[in-house]
Amino acid sequence: MEPLTRFISADDHVIEHPRVWTDRLSRRRWGDRIPHIERDGDGSDYWLIDGRKMPLLGSGSAAALMPDRAEPRKWEEMPPAAYQPPERLKLMDTSGVERSVLYPSVAGVGGETFAPIEDPELERDCVRAYNDWLIEEWAAAAPRFVPQCIVPTSSVAVAADEIRRAVAAGHRGVVFPPAIDQLRNAPHINEPSWDLLWSVCEELQVPICFHAGSLSMLELAPYEQYSSEIKAALHDIARPACSIGFLSNLLMSRILERHPRLTVIFGEISLGWVNFVIETVEHNVRQFGAGKVKFEVEPRELLKAQCRFISWYDDTSLQAVCNQFGADCVLWAWNFPNAMSEYPEAPKLNEAHFRNLGLEARSK
Template sequence: MPLQDHHQIVSVDDHLIEHPRVWQERLPEALKERGPRIIEKDGKHQWAYDGNIYPTIGLNAVAGKPPAEWGLDPFRYEQMVPGCYDPVERVKDMDTDGVQAALCFPSFPGFGGNIFHRASDKDLALLCVQAWNDFNVDEWCAAAPDRLIPMCIIPMWDIGLAVEEVRRAAAKGARTLTFPDSPVPLGLPSFHNDAWEPFWTACEETDMVVSLHFGSSGHVPGYSFSTMQAVPGQMTMPDAPFAVAIALFATNLMWSTVDLLFSGVLQRHPNLRFSLAEGGIGWIPYILERCDFVWDRHRHYMHNIDFDARPSDLFRKHMWECFIDDEFGVRNLDVIGADKVMLEIDFPHSDSNWPNSRRRAAEVLATVPDDVVTAITETNARELFRFPRVG
């Protein structure tokens, strides 16, 4: 059934491009020079932060441009549509696209805030994390509180500080936090390590959804987001073009999901909820079948595997999934389960169908019953992120 007027689209994975004043307006005067700021270099806008220069990646802001003009070169702000960095203009772009509400991940800090994790001055980094969270809740989302869903990043290098920031951001109104799809590339304990227990507890107690966005660890298959170069020893060939990594983006979340299903975290925290951002859904039936197969045959001698909790049952209780354009996944909703599937638009990135997202969603969901379309486009996301309709 095509999308009707009563079908509102809630995108659970969009992105914002931080405007140049985000940190300059929020850091103490003495720290502004070392805090994130935009500089001009070779006619391009780039971020300067604590003595380092970071490019703005063109694929982060290609909305409105034909694919033939895409590239990885840094952009200037005037080359982007204003909705990339201006929340008022963003809402106009959402209206053009037929999208009612959106959850927007960070850009300069990395999808999971890993730029600040890698910084040498952790006192400054903590203030930068808090400044981004204040910007997101008090400026970005406050510009359209019924359209933009508040989220936060955390100081993941210190679990105690992370717990404090989870509670602070939740009190401000954040509904979800973005967390690395794998902490290990950042030198942090894995999902199997009990060190994260206070953090998981804080997420449960504050009803904070943990959003795992592919690449939020700073790495995608075979590539580093920080250098945009191949990483020797990873799964893809060292001389592969970046297209190989793009095609394999979803595998980040496959790995993360299997780790979590066998970690014991989900059994110890029955109210913990995860959103798997930009991972697609077509892979889910096979992964769950395979995990159950392995669990059934191998749990008897592996004492660190739960003997009673079937992985597929844990997945269906704790994991919400989303897709941009996944026809195969939609054809298999009866196996995946539509009650936790959501839609993502990915504006202003290169996977987005903007300004034709609503039309494309209608095509992909054309054979899906009306009540299931409603769940996927809107209500699953509103219930997960506690973001009800207004009016």
């Protein structure tokens, strides 16, 4: 079978440079509350966001470009391809990546960083600055970059307004934290008040994207005595599984039934748990909901029609999900420049991952 040489990556990350917000927010109005970088006493850098410290080490991964895949601790150590579009394009060429769908880093892999800001106008301005920067510096650099907006969360109406503004500017998807009620005083995502958000995404024909790892409180904390490398590995192992509860809730919540034109993308989640979720949901509906829980569309069909899952290293689970739900449900990710990215070996490794798929599934 002829090897695949060109790929569309459904999940890569930009690393926001130090001037993203300082160049776009009013210093006179917001002062030091504007997201900016400062240097700690140990020589490492951190982001300061409305008084909250975020270590550079934990606000975005560029380890795929670093020696021994160790994360940079100072901004000067950040590889140019992590934050400069022309340098990123060069590595996309050598890796066979034709298109790259972009997710945030400092702004939160799920767009969650600014949600705890209590001042709704500061949160809105931080969100808008990121969205404008992504269009101005990345989308404008090449059509091969596919921008996705983040949204303010102070109210559903404000979120919907920003989605409209951002999509009009060129954004092609919406990145949203899956458990917004755990980030701020907001309604649970199942509440009908959020229907406006889903409806706007349907109307504008943009997917809503939930990225693994946006809520660390859903994960088991690693043992304190572990090395930083082992802690990072455990984090990367655990965070895809955190999507189990969210997908289960989504299938049971009637959100997808009420919004049949809504497409939901699960970012950086791998695939091994997807069949588990649908089988468990179906079993529990039968056991505990027989005669009481009625779906106009069965959960399995909702998943198949409206959910997409991003994979990059899966082998046996890739084949299993394709067999169960079809290859249209699976998207491939370069996951660059994260430590888990298979850069620079992605084209070769993809041949191994895709080896058991038929030609049609491989081409998708």
